[in-house]
Amino acid sequence: MAGSSQQRVKICLVLCLVGIVSAAEYSTSSSSTTSSGSSSNYLLNPLFYVSKCPRALDTIKKLVTNAVLYEPRMGASLLRLHFHDCFVQGCDASVLLKDTATFKGEQGALPNVNSLRGFEVIENIKAELERQCPGVVSCADILTVAARDSVVALGGVGWPLGLGRRDSTTASLSGANSDLPSPFLNFDGLVAAFQKKRFTVNEMVALSGAHTIGSARCLLFRSRIYNATDIDSSYAEELKANCPKQGGDSNLSPIDTTSKNVFDSSYYTNLISKKGLFHSDQQLFSGVSAALQVKTYSSFPLLFKFDFANAMVKMSNLSPLTGNQGQIRNVCSRVN
Structure with missing residues (x-):
């Protein structure tokens, strides 16, 4: 009886995982039509780029996979970059903004300084997508998809993602210092x-x-x-x-x-x-x-x-900018 119960648990787990992988593949091979409304509240859509930039997700997956194959540690770096982005202002690519003479970004925060990596991979992906579809794919979506594809490249399973995030024009150094969990916490x-x-x-x-x-x-x-x-x-x-x-x-x-x-x-x-x-x-x-x-x-x-x-999936939905909020940055490290 115990053996059959354990078998049912294993079958259930496999079926659940198949569902996740299938959904992730669906969102990877498709993209989305943008809704015509200007509201900033509409839902993220796994099909957001299907008409505007049909090769977007395949391009991200290819470049992430290549980067991880070249340096496996990069998979963890890209996953961490997404986490350190979403845990501050939400998944808005604020972590990618570099300091300027008048602007202080999040990269200098204690949890990030001399620690975050993978910026060049994200910028390379952005540059390629700008060649394919100028001004369409946000850095926030690139970060979100790259995190998933990094996990898959190292043996994890994928997950379905809504798309259509936009990029912030602000960052929060204080938020990065206060909200990111420390490795010294009890x-x-x-x-x-x-x-x-x-x-x-x-x-x-x-x-x-x-x-x-x-x-x-x-x-x-x-x-x-x-x-x-x-x-x-x-x-x-x-x-x-x-x-x-x-x-x-x-x-x-x-x-x-x-x-x-x-x-x-x-x-x-x-x-x-x-x-x-x-x-x-x-x-x-x-x-x-x-x-x-x-x-x-x-x-x-x-x-x-x-x-x-x-x-x-829950992480990727932390306070995204949508509709007319924010912007689609031309270069991920600076506002337009």
């Missing part, structure tokens, strides 16, 4: 940071799985490997070889020590073994309900991918 701090953006604890645990890919600087985990008690001692010693007590702030270590370039659930297995790189990572295993979810994802990787995809 469990309650993490919950508060995600609840501020209306994510549940379950969604927070799922989104944290983005750390199954990518690397981090010694500066961000040094205090953990030298002072924490909730860390595997042999793991800490391995990290110390590349992260001394002094110096080497920019030395990199994989966040997921098992499979840093594969989008899988080993991140959660590592937490069970006390091998979370960040203090905030390991904190997920300190909350009772979160710890149970960590164990579940470790045992059922398809469930993790399904929940991550659902949470990313």
